[in-house]
Amino acid sequence: MTARSRRAPLVTVLAAVSALALGACTSSSAIEQAAAVQEGVTTGALVVNTTRDQDRVHTQRNQAAIDLLPDGAFPDGKLQVSVTQGAVPLAFFADDNATVIGNETDIATLVADALGLELELVVNDWSNWPLATQSGEVDATISNVTVTEERKELFDFSSYRVDQLGWLVRADSGRTIAEAEDVAGLTVGVSSGTNQEQILLAWDAANTEAGLAPVTIDYYESYNDAVLALQSGRLDTYVGPNATAAYSAATSPQDVAIAGTTNGGWPDTAEIAVATKKGNGLAEAFTAALNGAIADGSYAQVLDRWGLGAEAVTESRTNPPGLGS
Incomplete structure (x- = not known):
């Protein structure tokens, strides 16, 4: 199979956490601060209450x-x-x-x-x-x-x-990813040893067999690092759990978007x-x-x-x- 690059994760050097990295923060204070910066500035951005006093959704006794x-x-x-x-x-x-x-x-x-x-x-x-x-x-x-x-x-x-797995891209990329051929020739970020890596490898193998350009796979253990690489143009897309990616896209729609989703059990349904x-x-x-x-x-x-x-x-x-x- 075509050789792939393996780059070291980027080091986070920004003084303030970018709103793009919301989906991976373990401290919700960073999320709230980033969301607060956007409030009133970004139309359509999801603003989430991260205080302990949650106005939880309830259902009726069944x-x-x-x-x-x-x-x-x-x-x-x-x-x-x-x-x-x-x-x-x-x-x-x-x-x-x-x-x-x-x-x-x-x-x-x-x-x-x-x-x-x-x-x-x-x-x-x-x-x-x-x-x-x-x-x-x-x-x-x-x-x-x-x-x-x-x-x-x-x-x-x-x-x-x-x-679901989500394909995270820059908001201005215009990409749509629905099948293997859509990632041919792209630089794709993924976490090693995951189900999404196995799917990406299978897609790349299918593309290579079909004579399409191979994928360059970059491995990231940190979601924040992958998002920063996406932001800087070092990645074309990052594939990972859609829940995290969708949250980033919803809270920072001016910066990132979901180009498509793939079932985590591909080719089966999970x-x-x-x-x-x-x-x-x-x-x-x-x-x-x-x-x-x-x-x-x-x-x-x-x-x-x-x-x-x-x-x-x-x-x-x-x-x-x-x-x-």
Whole structure:
């Protein structure tokens, strides 16, 4: 295969964090400051409340969903949900560096509302969510978990978002990326060892076989560094989780845009879902709770609040087909 370059990540030397890097900030104060600079200047920019005092979206109590709960479930009236903080806008610390906020916490709120339960968020490292869910330390995990056939052997799932990858470009690029040939000859940023890297390599191989120009792949471990490279013209596009890219584009529409999306399970379809312990009887109730929120519009409000409307599902499904099937 054609040789590719591997460049060292750019060093962030800017005195102020660019609004372009919003999607990767672990400190929400930087996000709020950048958004505040844009407010009143950028037409159509998404402005997000990153304080601890969240005006959360709520849904109504759903008796049909409650009736699907197994007998004796939640005797203390609390729903404990594992989240992984640090990935804006999915789950990250508010300006107090203690309160976790984001799309995943809002989805958890909808489920708790529908089931008439008090929500308790438990912050876990990503690597700990399977054990925490299986052991009963938490009742569920809502942490950008993709449904796979292997995971379905241990967990039940209630889908709530399409697993999408986003192609981030400069706002003035005019690029549209929908298929392999659209990246031929481009310099593309990606994180090593990821699913998006595998898709990019597969697309490049197909292009090479078809006689098209090869892709130059630059590897970045830091999203901020990749965005700065995009801004300076060192990259034509960066491919990564659409949630992060879409948030950047929504908060900085004058600077970056989404040129297209590709399902994270390409060439198959993948979905993000609430994970519960296999066979404990909670999944059907969670699925019904999510479908109630979809029907009353609160689900759409949550996704739109974080710039993730493009990842909405029309229906939550219990244990949909997973990757590896």
